[in-house]
Amino acid sequence: MSDQDLQVKVMGALKTVMDPDLHKNIVDLGFVKNLNIDNGKVKFDVELTTPACPVKEQLKNECHTKVGEIDGVAEVDVNMTAAVRASEHSQPILTGVKNIIAVASGKGGVGKSTVSVNLAVALSLTGAKVGLMDGDIYGPSIPKMLGIPITPPKSAGSNKFYPHEKHGLKVVSAAFLTEEGQPLMLRGPMLGGIIQQFLQNVEWGELDYLVIDLPPGTGDVQLTLTQRAPLSGGVIVTTPQQISLIDAEKGVKMFQQVKVPVLGVVENMSYFVCDGCDKKHYIFQSGAGKQLSEQFKVPILGEIPLIPDVVVGGDSGMPIVLGQPDSLASQAYRQLAGQVAAQISIHQSKEAKKVGAGFELAWKG
Amino acid sequence: MSEETNEEPTGPSPSDIKQVDESTLGITWTDGHESVYHVKLLREKCPCANCIDEWTGEKKIKTGTIPDTIRPLNLKTVGLYAIQFDWNDGHSTGLYPYTLLRELCQCEQCAAKSPA
DSSP states (O other): OOOOHHHHHHHHHHHEEETTTEEEEEETTTOOEEEEETTTTEEEEEEESSSSSSSSSHHHHHHHHHTTTTTTTTTEEEEEOOOOOOOOOOOOSTTTEEEEEEEESSSSSHHHHHHHHHHHHHHTTTTEEEEEEOSSSSSSOOHHHOOOOOOOOEEEEETOOEEEEEEEEEEEEEGSOOOOOOOOOOOOOHHHHHHHHHHHEEEEEEEEEEEEOOOSSSHHHHHHHHHHOOOOOEEEEEOSHHHHHHHHHHHHHHHHHHOOOOEEEEEEEEEEEEEETOOOTTTSSOOHHHHHHHHHHHOOOEEEEEEEHHHHHHHHHHHHHHOOOOOOHHHHHHHHHHHHHHHHHHHHOOOOOOOTTEEEOOOOO | OOOOOOTTTTTOOOOEEEETTEEEEEEEETTOOOOEEEEHHHHHOOOSSBBBOOTOOOOHHHHHHHTTTTTTTEEEEETEEEEEEEESSSOOOOOOEHHHHHHHOOOOHHHOOOOO
């Protein structure tokens, strides 16, 4: 069989490989690239929409198997690559950032910052370029969680500054704007100004994902960010107990009211695993994550167990995803990253043509 | 898994916003609906706290104070959920969420259901 005949058969086989999230085959999705057939040796790339794709291995194996079964194929070499698609917007800010994810909770104390930090690191471990914005102006804890010493940001000229870099992330936080230990005591209207600076005056460079850790509640900072930043999606963090639902609901409704796509819910501190008996203890009861997911018809992106090492990680500046990659919590965070990336891709594929943020029309006459 | 539609859980968004003529705004929506608005009506229905009492919802603009010559100077989208107008009477603080704009639609279909 000639190489040309083989090419037709290979493409035919690849047309039966479906992306389970986008519901189309990988050929029609434009993922198959650089197909090269030389004497029965078949080589091609599959370019996914994110390096964090949770079904990457599954798709690779399916391609390998189906192409391998074709008569005349001597060898199959499948290379999984990724090109993160940008969520479109016409705003003149954050132009090099492809996707912006806001992490919110209705209330404080659910572990939002821990989730934001570990989510950002897990995404970057897949090969994506990731930034992290600490939106909690009054209580900025992200530098400590990443072990970044408090130093002022480096100037980039013309009023701009560079983010700090650590563990593969680009990080911006109000903690870097004051001396260590000094509280930033500001009235409401000033907060918007700081957030504006984070959006307009930081040299983020090219990023695949920018994770924004929103402060708890639905106040000034959340309003500024949801009104002015071209958010690709929001994630709500809750704990399992019923009483968290009331506040988590507000978080979801906040995103809905400003039409930011709700990517899903993360249930943090889902359960505690005793290292003595390996049994799961549901210390905070259970169910809130699932209820929220069913109520608003959004997916559960992850259930993170409560493990003392997560806290140690935060306190020591080495996030658990890096410090103890084999722990249950780290596995849960890696899954979370995959699900978040997948949901962004799904939302992008469903985007009806609509007028985005930053559209302007001058009136004539 | 249920069949996915392109329906948005929070209502349709504009897929196109354009100036129809010197005093008419047109919006095409993602659910296919086509809206037209006389700009004077839009100004009269400004939802900002200076034009509507926040607590009672009572209109604070006295009838007849908005001239027929009222025009927007420009308009822009705010985030993903509203439009803001800059008016030639100096007013610009109103944010018109898409849900409000759909309610105000004055196309033949909608005007018949709920005249302004």
